[in-house]
Amino acid sequence: MGIAGVCMLHPSMSDTDHLDADAANSPEDSSEEPTIDRSAEMLRGKPEVPRGPDPMIGRTVGHFKIKRVIGQGGMGAVYEAMQETPRRVVALKMIRAGVTSRSAIRRFQYEVQTLARLRHPGIAQIYEAGMSDQGEGGTPWFAMEYLAGSRILTHYAEDKKLDARQRLALFARVCDAAHHGHQKGIIHRDLKPGNILVTSSGDPKIIDFGVARSTDSDMAVTTLQTDMGALIGTMQYMSPEQCDADPNDIDVRSDVYALGVVLFELLTNTPPYDISNRPIHEAARIVREDAPTKPSTIIRLLRGDIETICLKALEKDRDRRYQSAVELRQDIERYLDNEPITARRPTLTYQLKLLYRRHRAPVVLSIILVILLVLGVAALSVLVSAQAAMNQELHRQVSRSQNVIDSALRMLEPPTNSDVSWGRDVTYETVLDQASSELND
Incomplete structure (x- = not known):
C-alpha cells in the first residue's frame, strides 16, 4: 500500500506528496468539505505542517539531502x-521505524532492484531505494519522481x-502501466484514484508501485492496525480476496479488481459499494459478497458494453475477471474502436449460483417450498384428472343404461302401424315376433 498509499489509512498522510505545495493558497480548495479521504486536500497542495521541527530536515539519506516535509502520517x-x-x-x-516487520524488510531488500527497474511512462519512477538507520533500526526509504x-x-x-470516451x-x-508492473512480477496492491496522478500535460502516473508489498501494509489493513474511519475508504478498492485477510493469496487479478473500482468511480463519480458508516466486518462482507451497483443505474x-466491462473487472470470482490489466485495456480499446468486446454478461445460471452462495439457507428453504x-400442484392435477375421467365414465354408463331401458320400452309398446290386432289374447310370442320383424325391416 506504500507510504503514499497508506495516507488513506492515516488522514494526515498525502496520497500525492509529490505535488507542488505552492497550490496551498488556491481559493477554490478552501471551500471543500472534508471527507474520509482527507488526504485529497494535500493533493491540492495542502501538506500538513509538522508540529515541531523535523529532525530529518537537512540530513542526507543515500544521495539525497532532505529539504522539507511534504506530508506525515502513521x-x-x-x-x-x-x-x-x-x-x-x-x-x-x-x-517510520517499527512499522515494518523483519520479513517485510527482508522482502524489501530482495525487491529493491526490481522496483528500481520499473521504467514506464505511466509509472512514477523510483530512482533509488534503500535502508536507513536513524538510530531506531533499519527502515526502508524510496526516492521517487x-x-x-x-x-x-x-x-x-x-x-x-x-x-466518457475521453x-x-x-x-x-493506466491499465497499460499497471500491466508493465505486473510483467516485472510486482503487484501494486493499493490501486485507487489517490495513487493514480495525472500530470499537467495529461499523462497518468501510477505511484507507489510495489511499496505495499515491501511495507506489509496489506497486513496492516487486514489486522485493522489503522484508523477505522479511513480504512473504510480504502476497503472500497480492496479485492474480495484481500478482504479475506491473507496477503499471500494475492495475484495480479487483485489489481485488476482495483482497476475495475477505479474505472467505475472515474465514470460515475461514485464507488460501486456503499460501505460508509458500516462496521469493518460488514464492509468486508459487502466487498466479498454483495453485487456492485450497475453503472447504468447511475x-x-x-448501459451496454461499458457496463459489461466494468462488471467483469469487478467479478467476485477472480477466475471470471479479466485475467490481466492488458485484457481490460484491450476490451476498452475495442469499445473505443467500435469493435465487439470479449466480455459477456453473466448467465442466469451463474447469477443463481451467486445467489445461492450469498443466501444459502433462504435459497434452500425457497427451493424446498x-x-x-410443484408437487402439490401436480398431485392436485392428477386428482382432478382422475375425477374428470370417473365422471366421464359414469356419464357414459348412465347414457348406456338409459339407452337399454328406452329400447326395452319401445319393444313392449304396441306398434302404431302394424297388421297385428292388439288385444287381451295377444301372447308375448306374438309381440316378440312382431318386434323381430320390425328390427329386421
Whole structure:
C-alpha cells in the first residue's frame, strides 16, 4: 500500500506528496468539505505542517539531502529532497521505524532492484531505494519522481470535464502501466484514484508501485492496525480476496479488481459499494459478497458494453475477471474502436449460483417450498384428472343404461302401424315376433 498509499489509512498522510505545495493558497480548495479521504486536500497542495521541527530536515539519506516535509502520517513521512547527481528534486518516502516487520524488510531488500527497474511512462519512477538507520533500526526509504502540479485521476477528469470516451482512453493508459508492473512480477496492491496522478500535460502516473508489498501494509489493513474511519475508504478498492485477510493469496487479478473500482468511480463519480458508516466486518462482507451497483443505474448512457466491462473487472470470482490489466485495456480499446468486446454478461445460471452462495439457507428453504408447491400442484392435477375421467365414465354408463331401458320400452309398446290386432289374447310370442320383424325391416 506504500507510504503514499497508506495516507488513506492515516488522514494526515498525502496520497500525492509529490505535488507542488505552492497550490496551498488556491481559493477554490478552501471551500471543500472534508471527507474520509482527507488526504485529497494535500493533493491540492495542502501538506500538513509538522508540529515541531523535523529532525530529518537537512540530513542526507543515500544521495539525497532532505529539504522539507511534504506530508506525515502513521506509516512514515514524505520529504522533498535534492539529489546531488544528477541534480534533481525527488520525493523521498521514509517508513517510520517499527512499522515494518523483519520479513517485510527482508522482502524489501530482495525487491529493491526490481522496483528500481520499473521504467514506464505511466509509472512514477523510483530512482533509488534503500535502508536507513536513524538510530531506531533499519527502515526502508524510496526516492521517487516528484510530480509537481499533478492531480488525482478522478479530480483531473472532473476539472477537465472529460466525457466518457475521453475517460476511457485515459484509463486505458493506466491499465497499460499497471500491466508493465505486473510483467516485472510486482503487484501494486493499493490501486485507487489517490495513487493514480495525472500530470499537467495529461499523462497518468501510477505511484507507489510495489511499496505495499515491501511495507506489509496489506497486513496492516487486514489486522485493522489503522484508523477505522479511513480504512473504510480504502476497503472500497480492496479485492474480495484481500478482504479475506491473507496477503499471500494475492495475484495480479487483485489489481485488476482495483482497476475495475477505479474505472467505475472515474465514470460515475461514485464507488460501486456503499460501505460508509458500516462496521469493518460488514464492509468486508459487502466487498466479498454483495453485487456492485450497475453503472447504468447511475448514468443510463453507460448501459451496454461499458457496463459489461466494468462488471467483469469487478467479478467476485477472480477466475471470471479479466485475467490481466492488458485484457481490460484491450476490451476498452475495442469499445473505443467500435469493435465487439470479449466480455459477456453473466448467465442466469451463474447469477443463481451467486445467489445461492450469498443466501444459502433462504435459497434452500425457497427451493424446498417451490418443490413442495410443484408437487402439490401436480398431485392436485392428477386428482382432478382422475375425477374428470370417473365422471366421464359414469356419464357414459348412465347414457348406456338409459339407452337399454328406452329400447326395452319401445319393444313392449304396441306398434302404431302394424297388421297385428292388439288385444287381451295377444301372447308375448306374438309381440316378440312382431318386434323381430320390425328390427329386421
